[in-house]
Amino acid sequence: MQKRAVVSVVGKDQIGIISKVTNVLADNHMNILDISQTILQDFFTMMMLVDVTELNDLEELQQQFEALENELSLKISIQLEDIFQAMHRV
Amino acid sequence: MSIAFTEIQETMRMVQMESLDIRTVTMGISLRDCADSDFDKMNKRVYEKITSYAGNLKTVVEQVVKEYGVPIINKRIAVSPVAEILGNATAEQAVEIAKTLDKAALDLGVDFIGGYSALVHKGISKGDQVLLDALPDALSKTSRVCSSISVATTKTGINMDAVKQMGNIIKKTAIKTKDSNGIGCAKLVVFCNPVEDNPFMAGAFHGSGEGEAVVSVGVSGPGVVLNALKRFPDADLGQVADIIKKTAFKITRAGELLGRVVAERLHVPFGIMDLSLAPTNALNDSVAEILEEIGLERVGTHGTIAALALMNDAVKKGGAMASSYVGGLSGAFIPVSEDNGMIRGIEDKSLTLSKLEAMTCVCSVGLDMIALTGDVSPETLAAIIADEAAIGMINKKTTAVRVIPVVGKQEGDTVEFGGLLGRAPVMGVNPFGSDKFINRGGRIPAPLQALIN
Numbered sequence: 249m250q251k252r253a254v255v256s257v258v259g260k261d262q263i264g265i266i267s268k269v270t271n272v273l274a275d276n277h278m279n280i281l282d283i284s285q286t287i288l289q290d291f292f293t294m295m296m297l298v299d300v301t302e303l304n305d306l307e308e309l310q311q312q313f314e315a316l317e318n319e320l321s322l323k324i325s326i327q328l329e330d331i332f333q334a335m336h337r338v
Numbered sequence: 339m340s341i342a343f344t345e346i347q348e349t350m351r352m353v354q355m356e357s358l359d360i361r362t363v364t365m366g367i368s369l370r371d372c373a374d375s376d377f378d379k380m381n382k383r384v385y386e387k388i389t390s391y392a393g394n395l396k397t398v399v400e401q402v403v404k405e406y407g408v409p410i411i412n413k414r415i416a417v418s419p420v421a422e423i424l425g426n427a428t429a430e431q432a433v434e435i436a437k438t439l440d441k442a443a444l445d446l447g448v449d450f451i452g453g454y455s456a457l458v459h460k461g462i463s464k465g466d467q468v469l470l471d472a473l474p475d476a477l478s479k480t481s482r483v484c485s486s487i488s489v490a491t492t493k494t495g496i497n498m499d500a501v502k503q504m505g506n507i508i509k510k511t512a513i514k515t516k517d518s519n520g521i522g523c524a525k526l527v528v529f530c531n532p533v534e535d536n537p538f539m540a541g542a543f544h545g546s547g548e549g550e551a552v553v554s555v556g557v558s559g560p561g562v563v564l565n566a567l568k569r570f571p572d573a574d575l576g577q578v579a580d581i582i583k584k585t586a587f588k589i590t591r592a593g594e595l596l597g598r599v600v601a602e603r604l605h606v607p608f609g610i611m612d613l614s615l616a617p618t619n620a621l622n623d624s625v626a627e628i629l630e631e632i633g634l635e636r637v638g639t640h641g642t643i644a645a646l647a648l649m650n651d652a653v654k655k656g657g658a659m660a661s662s663y664v665g666g667l668s669g670a671f672i673p674v675s676e677d678n679g680m681i682r683g684i685e686d687k688s689l690t691l692s693k694l695e696a697m698t699c700v701c702s703v704g705l706d707m708i709a710l711t712g713d714v715s716p717e718t719l720a721a722i723i724a725d726e727a728a729i730g731m732i733n734k735k736t737t738a739v740r741v742i743p744v745v746g747k748q749e750g751d752t753v754e755f756g757g758l759l760g761r762a763p764v765m766g767v768n769p770f771g772s773d774k775f776i777n778r779g780g781r782i783p784a785p786l787q788a789l790i791n
Contacts, residue, residue, distance in 0.1 A: 310404065
């Protein structure tokens, strides 16, 4: 079964956010299934649904995102999709 | 996207801004097969059984937190009532067992281990008495061991002999731990109608109807409920109940998912979800503040009971729909020292001991984490327990007493317990005695409510 995770990115809007975040995913051979982005009161907000079936350890990816978080002052989190399904779908 | 943008944002807001968390994942473990007439063998078996069953608890929970992005604050263990295996032991040996539990908890990285318990609501067996005799020492010589004693049920009435003993035990424990503000008493709960699958401390134990091992989950989330209500300042009370219900539903679904994942990875059955709203001293993570948001100027004023009843019921209704197995205490907790709103209520002289007692009629537990003046007598402590037990017995609900007499402190002082246990203003008790009532001893017969067959 496909295992999916939600990557969310929140922070001050600036040039190159999408490219830098998606590069991390591409480097880890991860496929993006859906993507949605908006600017809310000057804040860049992006949610991506990614395929993590092949990934055993989310932690490694989280560490790579951490470096990017510091570089661009963003908040990036990755969570398995099930938690959102559980909370918002009956 | 199958999940809407706003829904993802809502979950993230709940976690990051509104203190949504899973309060505890508690593993229940039966110690019955550890019983042995040779004490050393028994002691060794207890340690080995706990550390082998819960060996991966911490690792698994931490892994699940990382993957799902919802914090799980505590990892805990509840064992079957220790008194059951103490029939041949001495009080000194019972203290040794407490130390063994403490060491197991320390080695496993869990903050509390519950189940240093005895069920004496009708009578006191040999093992029960050994445990009761050992309690003040056990609680003062360990830091992670929690004890609960059942002194009453609706079915059996109130064992006033046990109640009297508990008054003495609380007093002794307070004196033995006076250098740390009576902290030993913060790990001791006296119950009426205890539940066998409560994952919350200090009252958790693995009941006699439970299996070998089980994982149960306690959710939290007063902060989430409070923030949800703040978005609808003009809602009527029916709508208020509805907002709480919907929020409780979402919180519970998150808890149930995480609980099931943890249980599966530990190869242990999933037990129950406890739907309690458990406050913490974190900003805005307060049950009292929810009541104030509903419309009370200060918690404790007239209307407090009605607002609490509304909230408690709405939490249950929302949670019950969200989980397949609901259990534990499931309601709202009103610990004083762990809830900034309750502390303020007392400091502002709005909330009194009598009002707290009355509040326990409509919420999930009882007098919880209340600091009392150091000169309170054992008989008065026993009488406080008897009152709470009577409320539980007649209303067929769980009630509990976890009060902390603080040696050397007067009414109006404040004591710090540290960490999750928080701080509390010291409260005074009624100056008139109840000594004769307590010293009569005996049992208060089971009420008519018990005759349901």
